[in-house]
Amino acid sequence: MTAKLCWIRDRYAGVFELSGNPTRDVLQENIAALENAQHCCVFSSGLAATAAMANWLHVGDHILASDDGYGGTQRYFREISVVHHGRQLSFVDLTQLDNLVKELKPNTKMVWFETPSNPLLKVIDIAAVCRIVRAQTKECIIVVDNTFMTPFFQRPLELGADVVMHSLTKYMNGHTDVLMGAMVTNNALLERHLYSQQLAVGSVPSSFDAFLVIRGIKTLHLRMRQHMENALAIAHWLEKDARVEKVLYPELESHPQHKVHKKQASGMSGMVSFYLRTDLEGSQKFLANLKLFTLAESLGGYESLAELPAVMTHASVPEEMRSQLGIGDNLIRLSVGCEDKVDLIKDLDMAMCAAMNRGVMLSRGAQPSRPLLCTPNSDDDEDDSGGEDELVVPRTVCGQAKMSECDQFEQQSGGGGILLTRWLTGRNWFKRYNSDALSHRRVRTGLGWVTAALFIVADIAGGGVVAIPVALLNSGLLIGSIAMFSISLAFFYTAHLIGNNWVTMCARWPDVYGKVHCRKPYPEMAYRAMGQRAKTFTSTVLNLMV
Template sequence: MAKASDKTTGGSWQQAGMATRCIHAGDTRDPATGAVMPPIHTAVTYARSGVDDHEGWVYARAGNPTRDALERCVAGLEGGARALAFASGMAATATVLELLDAGAHVIAPLDGYGGTFRILERLRPRSAGLQVSFVDCCDIGAIEAAIRPQTRLLWLETPTNPLLRIQDLGAACALARRHDILTVVDNTFATPVFQRPLEYGADIVMHSATKYIGGHSDVLAGLLVSAGDELGARLHGLRSMTGGVSSPFDSYLMLRGIKTLALRMERHAANAQAVAEYLAGHPRVRRVHYPGLPDHPQHALAARQMQGFGGMLSFAVEGGAAAARVFLERLEIFTLAESLGGVESLAGYPATMSHAAMPAAQRLAAGIGDDLVRLSIGIEDVADLLAAIGEALG
């Protein structure tokens, strides 16, 4: 019988299936007791064995046993050298930007998450002199045209939030590497169950772990996974200096959520496919954005690059903004709320919620219209979800 200390990293599980890896990667058993789940270590400081020696943990900002167990697990899932857990997805994003010198140039998607837009458009140009170009990152030519001598970071997000557009990870990462540009991929929508960007040449994978990783709408957290040890060590040092670490309890909640991640993602995706197909045939729906539909512009790319199409979709309602608002007011089962990726279905109105910070002209130019509704499809019985949507559409 294997002892808890026999496997200490995610490496021995790399050839296993994803559901197996979600349960066993990183071997999160407690080596002291053999407990199959690690305890929640709340200590902030740790006794040293001598003036010049310590037992691996010194101070909670630098390391915590519960958080370390989570990070081993996540590194195993993404196939990375090192994972780091943060207090939020935005804390993770901010730490990545600390890698850059003042005045560096960043390329980011014009139709990405509103929180990323805010920090790149409003905060870091003022506080660090960053220059940012928002381009159509589904177009490799547009990315290449935006590259400058001072370009240091390519920020990708695929599928995008909220239009579910797909960026070619292999081509984009290869382009960035030729120009010595760091590539970061926001993998929140896909999760490592459906997409692993490091396999396509990305340097860093980012997650808002508040979403599918936690999966139960009860944890606020972010994750970074580095392809190499040196980059991981730099990010660890920056996190220790800036302090945006995940708490022990939140780390425990993420570990618990990951155990069912593969199972949940399968149900999220199956339900989303059914909802997308239903909406695509409904006369009150103008357009559906879901990569699992054959008429999605990047459907073939998504099928090659992903192992599933995910649980997020958006659609434009016939009748414009007024009709979209009526739909959201009438919709049952779905909760009108921020965020996504929990077991329960959520509905959102990007124009005033996730992308409210984006100027209207810029938002509309990115294709995020006033008639757009975003749905985070949960794991309820799909017949109930379809009935609720049909009733709300009228």
């Protein structure tokens, strides 16, 4: 204990918690090791770390920042650095390196960017930016915000950056119970500056918060792998969905900077952004109908979050700038957590179905890239086509869920008959769950009626012929007629359900993993396809006959 106390006094010079504590030191050494760096200073939040780094600059210095980035960072630069500290500021699309060359000035002292960016997930070539800046000036500090990636997937210092910034609140901690930020560097002068900011400003984390982040880092490698696995599955699913206009995820080959991403990173976190084919109202309704995804601005925790950047994280960004960047009212940002990916996909699917009904249209020429098995609700018998110039976004509750989900949906909603279903279930279930990959509505309807007619013929030729004289002899004409009608009605309804639903249940469509269903025996499928209410009705009629 004496040795430890002597070491603490020598290290901290009696300035209590501001100068440091053993737990905070362990955390800083841990993060530095993960980034393969020599120095790390942690602060009470990510913005506190940003402010400490920005205080390296003087009045009149120029900051060149990426145009797409965390709204809080942009707000700090615009409202604090420029207004109160007299610095100059430029926002530039750094994915286009020509823009960097044009905007660099003799007084540019700091280049600051995120890669991938927030929320558009643009990927900036770190090594290329460093080469260009170094060729023009040796005094400019290059800061890379590595929050989205963590050192598990990307290490900017090894690519030439001077400083790496982390919001430890996010993936590094991973448990949504801490506010903290960090600056990591190999530059001793910058480390002294950051340490002096800890002492002079006092925006340092508590030792307990430091302990919590140390706890989170112990599972970082496990969590990041799961985040990526889930996010990649969701991104692939979204990319094939007709209700989604565009998906932004660097691991997808369709991403504009996919090659740059693969060159400088070994993977990607759980951040996925996409554009819905809807407006602000539709986006808000989509978010409101999510069950597993929580509507929240943060990211990087074990739980899945969803948000609307235009009115949440980036609401402070000027509207004109948001419009230029493409941060529209239909842009959704997901922080995909560690839950089961099938459950997450189902949640997204159900929320889209609730938000994007027949009033939401696809642009002309847009076609679904895979079968869509459910059509929108309707109380009339009109054709659900959107016409020549537009295509109605279809419901896909069963089309994009696993077979067990379809079974539950059918049991809850009733059977597929044309006449009796409206009376029994109070809704036109047959019309809603009507179209699949193999057959058109009229084809399926025809199959149902043809099968029913065959059963009626068999009934009259066989059991019905026997039932009439038996009933007449035992009960008289009236009761015999009722018995005959009941038998025919029960067989007719059951036959129609079997004929109508067999095509649906046997439609060979893939789920999100490409597996093909329809492996159950025909009788079992036909029975399950009838629906709970239809089965109850048929059983009741048969019992009455007995």
